[in-house]
Amino acid sequence: MRLGSLACLKTRGYMVSFGHSSGMPESLPSALDAKSLFLTRPALMHYSLTREELLETAGELFAGVTSGVLRVRELGQSDSTNIPISACSIWSVPKWEHFLPAAATMVKAIRVHELGGPEVLKWEEVEIGEPKEGEIRVKNKAIGLNFIDVHFRKGVYKAATIPFTPGMEAVGVVTSLGPGLTGMKFGDLVAYAGNPMGSYAEEQILPAEKVVPVPSTLDPVVVAAVILKGMTTQYLVRRCFKVETGHTVLVHAAAGGVGSLLCQWANALGATVIGTVSTKEKADQAKDDGCHHVIMYKEEDFVTRVNEITSGKGVDVVYDSIGKDTFQGSLACLKIRGYMVSLGQSSGTPDTLPLSALAAKSLFLSRSHLMHYNLTREELLETAGELFACITSAVLRIRVNRTYPLSQAAQAHADLEDRKTSGSVVLIPDGVDQ
DSSP states (O other): OOOOOOOOOTTHHHHEEEEEOOOOOOEEEHHTTTTEEEEEEEOOOGGSSSSSHHHHHHHHHEEEEEESSSSSOOOOOOOOOOOOOOOOOOOOOOOOOOOOSSSEEEEEEEESSOSSSSGGGEEEEEEEEEOTTTTTEEEEEEEEHHHHHHHHTTOOOOOOOOSSSOOOOOEEEEEEEEETTTSOTTOOOEHHHHHHHHSSBSEEEEEEEGGGEOTTTTTTHHHHHHHHHHHHHHHIIISSSSSOOOEEEEEETTEEEEHHHHHHHHHHOOOOOOEEEEEEHHHHHHHHTTOSEEEETTTSSSHHHHHHHHHTTEEEEEOOOOTTTTTHHHHHHHEEEEEEEEEEOTOOOOEEEEEEEHHTTTOOOEEGGGGOOOOOOHHHHHHHHHHHHHHTTSSOOEEEEEEEGGGHHHHHHHHHHHTTTOOOEEEOTTOOOO
16 A cells, blocks of 8 residues: 555545555555554445446446536547645654643652553652643542553553553543633533543643533543543444444454443444353353344354354444454454454454455455544534433443552552453542542
8 A cells, every 4th residue: 555645644534445556555454543544445346236236326427427527538538637646744643641730749640660560550759730721630539440551551552751650531620720721610520531641640730622521410430430431432333433223243352341332332223233252251241231142252263153143244344452363354254345443452463454355345444543533622522422421321331340549550450461350440549539
């Protein structure tokens, strides 16, 4: 794939490859990662599967020719309308770390001075300043624990600086406002997820535009457990691929944090949900979350089972958080014109993918990120609002099976990696009443 074509796309843009006159390019899901791009290699036969589609395609073509919208040149006629493609710069991946203002007071936080195991998480004092223009200071009440925190601690994902404070989501109370800030006040309960990193702290400075108001009817611990995973689920089923009644979806790690929410939400939208899990206990949970078919992938081949369940038709979309171990099988499970959504790679980065792997069924491939679906304040509020509505209406049931004091984050990380936890894990700042 020509790098320039991908570089010219806006966030959430589509790359449509319909030829390779200069040779067959290669593609990696990671090439789509920086801007949550979609990639497809379509073939005409996959867009004229029925007589009706064929007639519609040809009819629109003939109408375009007749009306002069399309000009068909005879052999030998020169083409003077070639337009050079201007050079486009590649967007850099946003930094996750947030640099705090000048020191004003001391608070406790978890700090990482070197990459490694849970033991590198240190509980120590840090300086925190007052909020500047457009910022707020928040005293955290509950902090969500996610596998992405483990990835940053290990160096799988790169923090902007070392040392750094991990953590990607929290719920807290506004304690100070930057100069001239309107729209929120002292004492407001707010939540945030994603960028900037740094929630493993008693207090933190945040951009006001990055937080959302939390309804007073919701438990802060529940919101902290779900805000990142829940907003991720919202864009996956409502915008990245719009799940509707009649769709069949495949969810890997169906009993995981995001997987559980995907199953519940897709089921509520009227889809047939197929989930893969590793144990009988997780299979029971997946069924309880709305999975119509559960596959024990250690005991049976998930591609074979999906083909049996769908009578060989395949699924409309696969949500794959596993990566290397499931990637090729996930593609094989898709129906013609199906969507492969890669949202993680817990088993490792998938191998290089030739475009021909998509061309066989005119498939779409995307490697998406929450930040690319919350580009504006309006998108952020819409995403969070729909999530909170689903929690309030019990469309989503949030399992908070364990809390740890923030000072014991190292133990929480160890238990998470040793699979001693289930459901969501929440860190509570020391001294905060639950």
